[in-house]
Amino acid sequence: MNRKIKLLWDFRGEDAKETAIHHTKHLKEFAELENLSFYEIDILEKNPMLVCAFISVDENNLKTFRDALKPHRGEITS
Template identity: 80%
Template sequence: MSRKIKLLWDFRGPDAKETAKHHTIHLKEFATLEKLAFFEIDIEEKNPMLFSAFITVDEKDMKIYRDALKPHRGEIG
C-alpha cells in the first residue's frame, strides 16, 4: 500500500487566509490539466497570520507535483 504525502505552501500576513484559498484553485487546476489524482486540497490555519494551502497525493505522484509546483514542505500521512 502506498503512502499519502501532504505537500504544503505557507502564506504569512494579514492576507494569508485569502492567499492560501486562492492557491488551492491553482492546485486543482494543475491536477485537472495534468490528469493527476489527489485525495484532498484545502487550507489549514496555524495562527491568524499563518495559513497553509495543501494537497494530499499518493506517494507515486509526489515527485510530479513537487517538481512542477515547488511546495515549501511536505509531510507523510
Template identity: 75%
Template sequence: MSRKIKLLWDFRGPDAQETAKHHTIHLKEFATIENLAFHEIDIQEKNPMLFSAFITIDETDMKIYRDALKPHRGEVG
C-alpha cells in the same frame, strides 16, 4: 499500498487566509490539466497570520507534483 503525502505552501500576513484559498484554485487546476489524482485540497490555519494551502496525494505522484509546483514542505500521512 502507497502512502499519502501532504504537500504544503505557507502564506503569512494579514492576507494569508485569502492567499491560501486562492492557491487551492491553482492546485485543482494543475491536477485537472495534468490528469493527476489527489485526495484532498484545502487550507489549514496555524495562527491568524499563518495559513497553509495543501494537497494530499499518493506517494507515487509526489515527484511530479513536487518538481512542478515547488511546495514549501511535505508531510507523510
C-alpha cells in the same frame, strides 16, 4: 503499500488566508489539467497570520507535483 503525502505551502501576513484559498484553486487546476489524482485540497489555519494551502497525493505522484509546484514542505500522512 503506497503512502499518502501532504504537500504544503505557507502563507504569512494579513492576507494569508485569502492567498492560501486562492492557491488551492491553482492546485486543483493543475491536477485537473495534468489528469493527476489527489485526495484533498484545502487550507490549514495555524493562526490569522499563518495559513497553509495543501494537497494530499499518493507517493507515486509526489515527484510530478513536487517538481512542478515546488511546495515549501511535505508530510507523510499515512
